[in-house]
Amino acid sequence: MSDNKLSTDAYKGVRDFYPEDMAVLRYIMNTWSTTAESFGFERYDASVLEPAELYKSKGAANEEIVDEQTYTFIDRGEREVTLRPEMTPTVARMVSGRRRELTFPLRWYSIPNLFRYERPQRGRLREHWQFNCDIFGAPGVAADVEIISLANQLLIDFGATPDMFEILVNNRAEMTALFADIGITNQDTVTKITRLTDRKKKISADEYRAELLKIVGDNTKVEQVVGIVEVEAGTNPVILGLRELGITNVRLDRTIARGFDYYTGTIFEILDTDKENNRAMLGGGRYDNLTSMFGGDPISGIGFGMGDVTMRDFLESHQLLPTNITKTAPTLSIIPAEPENDLASQKVAQLFRSHGIRTVVDIGQKKLGRKIADAADSGTKYALVIGETEIESGTYVLKNLDLNTTESGSIENLLTFLIAKT
Amino acid sequence: MSDNKLSTDAYKGVRDFYPEDMAVLRYIMNTWSTTAESFGFERYDASVLEPAELYKSKGAANEEIVDEQTYTFIDRGEREVTLRPEMTPTVARMVSGRRRELTFPLRWYSIPNLFRYERPQRGRLREHWQFNCDIFGAPGVAADVEIISLANQLLIDFGATPDMFEILVNNRAEMTALFADIGITNQDTVTKITRLTDRKKKISADEYRAELLKIVGDNTKVEQVVGIVEVEAGTNPVILGLRELGITNVRLDRTIARGFDYYTGTIFEILDTDKENNRAMLGGGRYDNLTSMFGGDPISGIGFGMGDVTMRDFLESHQLLPTNITKTAPTLSIIPAEPENDLASQKVAQLFRSHGIRTVVDIGQKKLGRKIADAADSGTKYALVIGETEIESGTYVLKNLDLNTTESGSIENLLTFLIAKT
Numbered sequence: 078m079s080d081n082k083l084s085t086d087a088y089k090g091v092r093d094f095y096p097e098d099m100a101v102l103r104y105i106m107n108t109w110s111t112t113a114e115s116f117g118f119e120r121y122d123a124s125v126l127e128p129a130e131l132y133k134s135k136g137a138a139n140e141e142i143v144d145e146q147t148y149t150f151i152d153r154g155e156r157e158v159t160l161r162p163e164m165t166p167t168v169a170r171m172v173s174g175r176r177r178e179l180t181f182p183l184r185w186y187s188i189p190n191l192f193r194y195e196r197p198q199r200g201r202l203r204e205h206w207q208f209n210c211d212i213f214g215a216p217g218v219a220a221d222v223e224i225i226s227l228a229n230q231l232l233i234d235f236g237a238t239p240d241m242f243e244i245l246v247n248n249r250a251e252m253t254a255l256f257a258d259i260g261i262t263n264q265d266t267v268t269k270i271t272r273l274t275d276r277k278k279k280i281s282a283d284e285y286r287a288e289l290l291k292i293v294g295d296n297t298k299v300e301q302v303v304g305i306v307e308v309e310a311g312t313n314p315v316i317l318g319l320r321e322l323g324i325t326n327v328r329l330d331r332t333i334a335r336g337f338d339y340y341t342g343t344i345f346e347i348l349d350t351d352k353e354n355n356r357a358m359l360g361g362g363r364y365d366n367l368t369s370m371f372g373g374d375p376i377s378g379i380g381f382g383m384g385d386v387t388m389r390d391f392l393e394s395h396q397l398l399p400t401n402i403t404k405t406a407p408t409l410s411i412i413p414a415e416p417e418n419d420l421a422s423q424k425v426a427q428l429f430r431s432h433g434i435r436t437v438v439d440i441g442q443k444k445l446g447r448k449i450a451d452a453a454d455s456g457t458k459y460a461l462v463i464g465e466t467e468i469e470s471g472t473y474v475l476k477n478l479d480l481n482t483t484e485s486g487s488i489e490n491l492l493t494f495l496i497a498k499t
Numbered sequence: 500m501s502d503n504k505l506s507t508d509a510y511k512g513v514r515d516f517y518p519e520d521m522a523v524l525r526y527i528m529n530t531w532s533t534t535a536e537s538f539g540f541e542r543y544d545a546s547v548l549e550p551a552e553l554y555k556s557k558g559a560a561n562e563e564i565v566d567e568q569t570y571t572f573i574d575r576g577e578r579e580v581t582l583r584p585e586m587t588p589t590v591a592r593m594v595s596g597r598r599r600e601l602t603f604p605l606r607w608y609s610i611p612n613l614f615r616y617e618r619p620q621r622g623r624l625r626e627h628w629q630f631n632c633d634i635f636g637a638p639g640v641a642a643d644v645e646i647i648s649l650a651n652q653l654l655i656d657f658g659a660t661p662d663m664f665e666i667l668v669n670n671r672a673e674m675t676a677l678f679a680d681i682g683i684t685n686q687d688t689v690t691k692i693t694r695l696t697d698r699k700k701k702i703s704a705d706e707y708r709a710e711l712l713k714i715v716g717d718n719t720k721v722e723q724v725v726g727i728v729e730v731e732a733g734t735n736p737v738i739l740g741l742r743e744l745g746i747t748n749v750r751l752d753r754t755i756a757r758g759f760d761y762y763t764g765t766i767f768e769i770l771d772t773d774k775e776n777n778r779a780m781l782g783g784g785r786y787d788n789l790t791s792m793f794g795g796d797p798i799s800g801i802g803f804g805m806g807d808v809t810m811r812d813f814l815e816s817h818q819l820l821p822t823n824i825t826k827t828a829p830t831l832s833i834i835p836a837e838p839e840n841d842l843a844s845q846k847v848a849q850l851f852r853s854h855g856i857r858t859v860v861d862i863g864q865k866k867l868g869r870k871i872a873d874a875a876d877s878g879t880k881y882a883l884v885i886g887e888t889e890i891e892s893g894t895y896v897l898k899n900l901d902l903n904t905t906e907s908g909s910i911e912n913l914l915t916f917l918i919a920k921t
Contacts, residue, residue, distance in 0.1 A: 437539025
């Protein structure tokens with residue numbers, strides 16, 4: 078062993094996906110994909126590398142994220158490049174780039190990996206995979222209702238019941254009007270209140286009021302703002318539309334603000350009703366001006382993002398992860414009795430595979446008993462030993478590792494048997 | 500339009516995947532995945548971010564790539580981090596990290612995106628997706644035969660015939676022995692000859708000899724090396740094993756060297772027989788000492804990588820891309836006659852989706868005729884208009900956009916009709 082051996086750890090804050098974790102990730106991604114396509118959404122993707130300026134445009138993003146949390150560096154050609162921290166600027170860039178050729182309304186989804194330099198903690202990693210769904214070119218309330226009903230359907234498709242989660246809805250334009258009613262019209266002040274209110278559930282009521290006082294300047298205004306954001310009931314057209322579709326676990330929450338400055342109308346979150354897992358597991362909103370940073374008339378958009386880490390936490394806390402997910406084992410394990418039989422075994426495997434049977438050959442340097450035990454442990458259903466005795470006699474034994482039964486015959490007989498079974 | 504509007508171009512040398520290109524990428528990835536799983540390979544993944552030291556270890560990689568072509572930067576915590584340029588060091592790290600819990604031989608595959616800072620050109624981008632297959636813990640020739648037969652099967656599964664490609668095999672250990680026979684035993688000299696020979700097909704014969712002379716020092720040795728690398732025929736146990744499996748488009752090529760220093764035994768490439776597309780579209784080899792950089796006894800490995808760009812070039816040049824790949828359109832398009840019917844349409848769509856029918860609602864602000872034309876253009880098979888007349892009468896018309904036929908009835912009637920059709 079060398080003294081200066083390398084660590085086998087992954088880079089800090091990111092994950093290795095060993096096959097059992099990869100199987101869970103694929104299950105989550107496949108479910109996301111199936112639900113999106115059932116609504117007629119088409120999949121797109123882009124590189125993790127984006128020009129840094131994409132995130133620096135006024136109104137494009139959250140300044141805290143850009144200044145403190147992006148992975149931004151200078152490439153060998155002196156370009157400033159960022160590992161995408163979110164997908165919305167990318168999709169806005171792509172839609173703007175082909176606005177003349179695309180047919181609207183456009184429904185697009187993607188499953189990108191996103192990067193943020195943060196202190197790793199539960200549900201927060203430096204890289205995660207995020208399901209993104211967006212509708213472009215449909216400014217009416219029907220699009221808001223559809224995108225939220227898609228998010229709802231997604232959780233239903235994972236096996237969730239409506240008691241397990243709650244949909245919170247708010248509206249930036251409505252908030253602006255409510256603030257205007259109490260004399261707060263300066264956009265910077267509204268933005269500061271919005272960002273503070275977004276953190277309201279994470280800080281104490283006193284701290285919220287103290288911070289608010291710094292922004293609005295007097296206690297009367299503080300109480301008026303608190304009066305607006307702490308309203309307990311209420312509806313808006315989106316909530317009425319969702320109820321029309323039979324979605325009732327939805328309510329207005331004036332504290333919902335979302336982190337991004339580009340939202341203009343409806344904003345929403347889905348919360349796990351399990352208080353142990355109290356982070357928003359999904360969030361999104363309407364952004365009607367984002368594409369204007371690329372020039373031309375703005376194309377309205379509404380969308381949401383949902384991460385794989387919070388998704389898995391939700392599925393695990395509600396015991397919704399199917400137990401058979403990791404069973405990706407092949408059907409048949411062909412076991413050479415001795416290394417001399419390895420090639421003959423590969424040839425037989427080729428025959429079984431050509432009939433659609435997933436087949437592995439144990440070419441390891443282990444004893445026969447160990448190979449059979451490993452095949453059983455791996456979840457493979459059948460094992461077929463190939464040694465000199467079998468080759469000379471032409472008679473082979475197919476073992477059912479689940480039932481501990483056997484079937485004897487020529488390779489052709491056993492192939493016919495297995496084709497019938499699978 | 501703002502004067503300082505942002506460009507809609509992607510970062511230089513990477514790609515945006517609009518839905519039609521994404522559909523092709525998904526087809527390629529799904530085929531890779533299906534073939535690998537038919538051989539009993541399990542999927543894994545890791546982050547694109549790796550500690551930079553992973554690629555700097557002696558013998559871990561090709562120095563040219565590390566020094567001149569990686570994306571390496573310092574993160575906000577002063578760690579040196581690299582966007583992975585290849586997957587083999589990552590999989591070696593993961594296997595080493597769990598060597599005590601894993602059952603060998605291990606068959607793993609992944610489809611990572613890889614990054615290299617190179618001048619973009621045909622078949623060479625700064626980011627591409629690469630299929631990686633590796634077998635660990637099987638040092639015998641049977642593993643070499645299996646991994647190459649998997650690569651062969653992959654092309655067959657894409658619809659290729661053996662005349663479309665050629666498998667070239669060589670062996671680093673055999674080359675070392677041949678060089679020793681002519682008195683070249685210094686490992687640095689062998690490495691220099693190997694790297695030069697790897698470029699032999701890209702440079703002139705004179706240039707090759709001139710460069711070789713600089714390495715070996717005299718013309719007699721130059722001719723001896725040329726005598727070794729230009730041998731026209733020959734076999735080795737791997738080639739014999741592949742022929743045993745019926746794979747005959749395989750030959751020994753002593754100029755095959757592969758770029759990575761970590762290869763120790765068998766090395767191989769697959770070339771397109773179409774001379775217009777003469778880059779290796781797949782390459783790999785055996786690396787028996789790579790895991791030793793993490794300490795402990797080395798675990799033998801053999802594997803290959805195959806990129807999506809060269810794969811697509813191959814499929815296109817041989818006309819193997821299925822023509823129906825881009826048809827991811829939903830089955831049914833529900834078309835509100837007026838925006839007032841949007842919500843009622845969403846409700847009907849929800850009903851159809853709950854019966855497994857992929858359904859989209861055109862909530863765009865277009866005229867009815869335009870909406871029907873867009874539905875037909877999108878490849879949707881059926882259209883259902885919902886307006887006041889239909890809602891009042893309770894009778895709706897389902898239009899088959901392919902055949903231009905119609906079916907009338909209540910929503911329930913039409914649902915039953917469509918369930919029977921799909």
